[in-house]
Amino acid sequence: MSRTLAKTNYTDEEQQIAAFAKALGHPVRIQIVKLLNSQSCCHTGDLTDVIPLAQSTISQHLKALKEAGLIQGEILPPKVKYCIHKANWEKAEALFQGLFNL
Amino acid sequence: MSRTLAKTNYTDEEQQIAAFAKALGHPVRIQIVKLLNSQSCCHTGDLTDVIPLAQSTISQHLKALKEAGLIQGEILPPKVKYCIHKANWEKAEALFQGLFNL
DNA sequence: ATAGTTTATCGTGAAAAAACGATGATTAAC
DNA sequence: GTTAATCATCGTTTTTTCACGATAAACTAT
Numbered sequence: 001m002s003r004t005l006a007k008t009n010y011t012d013e014e015q016q017i018a019a020f021a022k023a024l025g026h027p028v029r030i031q032i033v034k035l036l037n038s039q040s041c042c043h044t045g046d047l048t049d050v051i052p053l054a055q056s057t058i059s060q061h062l063k064a065l066k067e068a069g070l071i072q073g074e075i076l077p078p079k080v081k082y083c084i085h086k087a088n089w090e091k092a093e094a095l096f097q098g099l100f101n102l
Numbered sequence: 103m104s105r106t107l108a109k110t111n112y113t114d115e116e117q118q119i120a121a122f123a124k125a126l127g128h129p130v131r132i133q134i135v136k137l138l139n140s141q142s143c144c145h146t147g148d149l150t151d152v153i154p155l156a157q158s159t160i161s162q163h164l165k166a167l168k169e170a171g172l173i174q175g176e177i178l179p180p181k182v183k184y185c186i187h188k189a190n191w192e193k194a195e196a197l198f199q200g201l202f203n204l
Numbered sequence: 205a206t207a208g209t210t211t212a213t214c215g216t217g218a219a220a221a222a223a224c225g226a227t228g229a230t231t232a233a234c
Numbered sequence: 235g236t237t238a239a240t241c242a243t244c245g246t247t248t249t250t251t252c253a254c255g256a257t258a259a260a261c262t263a264t
Contacts, residue, residue, distance in 0.1 A: 009154065022127030024201075025123040025126075030112075030119055030123075031116055037204035054224055054225075056224065056226090057223050063243095077240085078230065080242090099136070146210075146212090158256090162252075
């Protein structure tokens, strides 16, 4: 079976750092992670108060950050508490540091 | 005149780091900046040898990195020599460092 | 002048991102 | 059981990204 005719040929590290970078590639998401870092955590509602975007839009951005692994959400009915995913955050930090200190 | 009904309200810093992150948000572009950092500089042709993508596609990615300010190109006919834009690279480094050390 | 090399740009198509309103799901409080 | 609150998901539209081939631009070398 011939699959992947066009080889991808990126290292895991390259893909990982690109994924982190992509997740941080929007000013709203920068705002969000900065907020989550300053306060230890916060709810979606807190964000909709601060950010002039529709609630559904903010939810989408949170999903993007979550899928990249940079944040995590704890369901705490009827709210959801979002926090930085510390382990992955530090992983991202290390990757960027490695990239810039070549 | 009413313009900008939906206020943007991002700081320059947030926009700047998001722009840098966005430019780094693709594995090929990570590969490219890594290459440009290891060798001091290189030509587009060198990249097309290493990366299995069409020449026009690579040129597009170089353009994205250039517009973000992370690299610069010196026309050296008939070739173009690409290098890291050192000042902006260090600016990006500082911004990411600031983001991660909150 | 002709031909060759190198790179950017144009035009296109497919896929993903960004934004919104509306709807659903879940739980708390009454 | 109704109602209110909180958040995610769905469906949609618009814009942007990614990739390609083809063409154009610029300079070398013959």
